[in-house]
Amino acid sequence: MPSIVDVERAVQKNPRRWLVTGVAGFIGSNILQRLLELGQVVTGLDNLSAGHLANLDEVRSLVGPEAWSRFTFIKGDIRDPRTCAAVCAGADYVLHQAALGSVPLSIEDPVEAHGSNLTGFLHMLIASREAGARTFVYAASSATYGDGPGLPKTEDMVGEPLSPYAVTKYANELYARVFNTLYGMRTVGLRYFNVFGQRQDPNGAYAAVIPAWFAALINGDSAVVNGDGETTRDFCHVDNVVQANLLAALSLDDAAAGEVYNIACGRSTTLNELYRFIQNEVAALVPAAAQAKLEYRDFRPGDVRHSLASIDKAQQRLGYAVSVDVEEGLKRATPWYVKRLSKVHV
Template identity: 40%
Template structure:
């Protein structure tokens, strides 16, 4: 069962599971607040539309599940600043509700998506999982709560858990046309429409961009082998890219110069982010890192079709 399975990462993961020989059925739970059923067209998955905070819906979806991958959440730092209670309810309360359903149904394996934002103001790079979290946004606090709940359930109830911290995942099916869109789809869509790329700050801030296929391959492998961990695991590869470098790569993919507009930094944004991937490599030695240009080219190809349709 995949919560948030109609969203960006979730729909890519559901497609990967659908092609996995050892998976008999994939069940999706999604309230469609940020996801879309269009992401699951032609995918053989059973879909339950509703909130992860609904125990009855979860009971219907979770019966017989061998693994639960919990991706359902309200993302975005700016969204959480606008609506802290909404982020807490969807992310922290939602995770606790899913964990209770997992416990009721005796599901033996639970994979969770947390976020690199939990490192927050901690200045040490690369980000090792042992570092003290210093979250600087309600979103980051809510994600820290989700992983703490998962690890507490492992300690109290013997549940096998695997909490991942995602770092700036990007790729096809990532929404661009909303106020809280991530930077890669926003940049690509603006470029395709001939508009300036809006940069918050000087553009020297760095991120560890992770192509979505790397994420889905690791999670499928985790479910296949029933991988669990006693602590959180960074799911990224330790590559530090500035927004200016990201724009330069996008210019190479598109074969033209792009106009850039700078504005003030956003509240709650972390200046620099880079993963230590040592723990990931220990658990998943075959994990594949895709070059930024490869991922951008595939993202451009997918978003090009979306922009043309919207026109």
């Protein structure tokens, strides 16, 4: 089984054309950065409803002008089939990250979630198939497991969905499997588990817990948790997700297609433990954070109590290996958040 190092060396020698949807978002911009570092030609699509041009500006500053010249950005929406057809034309690989990614927002507006996550997804599948893309890799979600009690989660387990978001993500997998079987189209789903890292947006009512806590601790605000803090999650640094997308796209194993894979660290962390990790890292740069207390509120509708992934299938079939654990990921993320969020120079 080729390692990510082997795969990256091979693709550097033979550059390909890639499409990344949701390219201005947290995960999409990290994928873009790595592809450009590897000498690839990339088209990116984003409607900027959740993504930010500042993320693309940061990538440009990091990769340099030569690499940046190989990137084309298109502002557009996956709910428009003509846009999907245009951006897929000529793409060897499609990495589909665009989605409405908030469980609470999907509960408030299920029609919007359906449009972005299901209708838009189907448009992208059709456009990728018609363009002759070699592989369609898409962001699936651990929300698919719903309320199933068994741990760790293996890919054959599906619980009762707890939100419209979870319904759309499970439907994505069903559509992708049908396209693989019916049309011979290579599709690979990656069930992300609580991804975190640089460029994850701390602003807005639906910010994920890690960037929200970074922002609170850095700026002296109250850090809030829904529930008693003993809820567990399998937190996964974004570098692991970037690796998984490349491995999934470039796999030469026919048996790897038409499948979904857990992308996580295979480790359970309580929210109380997570808060202490983040607080310790931030306090090293912003000493006042050491005195901050966590504020406990009611549990949030639609949230799963415990989550832990088995990553055996991804390891065996894709060659996936955890390169960044939770503590190392938080160490990497802390300077990024402090630099961008601190009200004082650090």
